[in-house]
Amino acid sequence: MTISIESLTTFCITALTKVGMSRADAETTANALVTTDAMGVFTHGTKLLGGYLNRLQGGGYRATAAPRIEREGPGWAIIDGESALGQVGSVFAMRTAIAKAKQVGIAYVGLTNTGHIGAAGYYAVLAAREGLIGMITGNDMPSVAAPGSRGAVLGSNPIAYGVPVFDGDPIILDMATAAVAGGKVYAAHQRGEPIPPTWLIGPDGQPTTDGSLYPYQASLAPMAGHKGYGFGLWCEILSGILPGGRITWEIGSWMFDDTSQPSRHNASFIAIDIAAMIPREQFQQRLRKLIDEIHGAKTADGIERVLLPGEREGILLRRAQTEGIALPPDVIAKLEVVAKDFDVELNL
Numbered sequence: 001m002t003i004s005i006e007s008l009t010t011f012c013i014t015a016l017t018k019v020g021m022s023r024a025d026a027e028t029t030a031n032a033l034v035t036t037d038a039m040g041v042f043t044h045g046t047k048l049l050g051g052y053l054n055r056l057q058g059g060g061y062r063a064t065a066a067p068r069i070e071r072e073g074p075g076w077a078i079i080d081g082e083s084a085l086g087q088v089g090s091v092f093a094m095r096t097a098i099a100k101a102k103q104v105g106i107a108y109v110g111l112t113n114t115g116h117i118g119a120a121g122y123y124a125v126l127a128a129r130e131g132l133i134g135m136i137t138g139n140d141m142p143s144v145a146a147p148g149s150r151g152a153v154l155g156s157n158p159i160a161y162g163v164p165v166f167d168g169d170p171i172i173l174d175m176a177t178a179a180v181a182g183g184k185v186y187a188a189h190q191r192g193e194p195i196p197p198t199w200l201i202g203p204d205g206q207p208t209t210d211g212s213l214y215p216y217q218a219s220l221a222p223m224a225g226h227k228g229y230g231f232g233l234w235c236e237i238l239s240g241i242l243p244g245g246r247i248t249w250e251i252g253s254w255m256f257d258d259t260s261q262p263s264r265h266n267a268s269f270i271a272i273d274i275a276a277m278i279p280r281e282q283f284q285q286r287l288r289k290l291i292d293e294i295h296g297a298k299t300a301d302g303i304e305r306v307l308l309p310g311e312r313e314g315i316l317l318r319r320a321q322t323e324g325i326a327l328p329p330d331v332i333a334k335l336e337v338v339a340k341d342f343d344v345e346l347n348l
Contacts, residue, residue, distance in 0.1 A: 058259025081114030110243025121174025172310030
């Protein structure tokens with residue numbers, strides 16, 4: 001089934017305001033979730049809405065919270081998310097980093113005590129759309145094994161970046177440092193699809209294809225073994241250690257804990273003002289040369305051209321803007337529950 005971006009956005013805003021969110025914060029959250037769906041990343045879009053609403057209703061996430069800057073300097077800031085939804089805190093943090101970077105060239109902003117941030121790449125795009133390079137990291141409660149461990153050591157800590165392409169869509173990378181995001185394990189298992197042997201580590205420390213074991217008896221495998229483990233640790237340091245936020249097991253589960261409890265997630269946001277370091281035209285020329293080289297690379301049989309990170313998502317977004325979003329059945333099922341539980345009309 002397809003639904004227009006406008007209809008899905010209105011649905012989300014209506015549901016969020018019913019649990020006490022301001023119209024502005026509901027729009028911020030809805031735009032993040034719906035844009036993520038429109039880009040084809042259904043694990044981190046409106047499928048999350050019901051869980052967010054339950055935690056807002058239960059009080060673990062605060063519908064009226066206003067993230068605030070605790071301390072700051074010209075090129076940095078530490079923000080207390082005040083247990084607002086992660087989208088609210090993250091947009092505030094990214095915009096703070098952008099503003100500071102425009103003043104001094106580069107800025108770091110740490111966000112503590114926030115909700116689950118959803119798709120980190122969305123915030124990287126905010127920077128790229130304003131002509132800046134953006135990088136985001138996040139942390140989460142442990143769900144990912146380290147090489148040689150029998151259980152989880154780190155979260156599926158995301159890392160994302162966005163690079164402006166002044167004559168096209170931004171380059172966007174958004175990935176979990178696990179072999180796969182936990183949401184994809186849930187989605188595949190719910191759909192009855194087999195779990196690849198590279199996704200999960202069982203209680204014996206060996207790979208498993210049994211999706212029912214996750215998350216209580218199995219952990220996610222780290223992306224690319226020790227390399228993913230190293231990147232996950234880097235995300236933990238930038239997101240939790242440096243700004244003074246919670247780390248590893250100090251973070252709660254936004255999906256499984258009592259809804260009255262905050263999850264205390266953390267994230268970092270870095271913005272780089274290209275124009276402070278190199279003329280925009282020169283940057284564009286150099287980047288265009290690189291893009292053209294990649295697009296011009298020889299391809300395997302049946303492959304039209306090599307794509308840049310985020311290029312597929314840009315194509316899907318433009319299609320969704322004209323044709324609507326083709327939601328998969330598992331997302332529709334989640335939205336139908338929201339429609340029933342919160343008495344909101346879903347116009348599919």
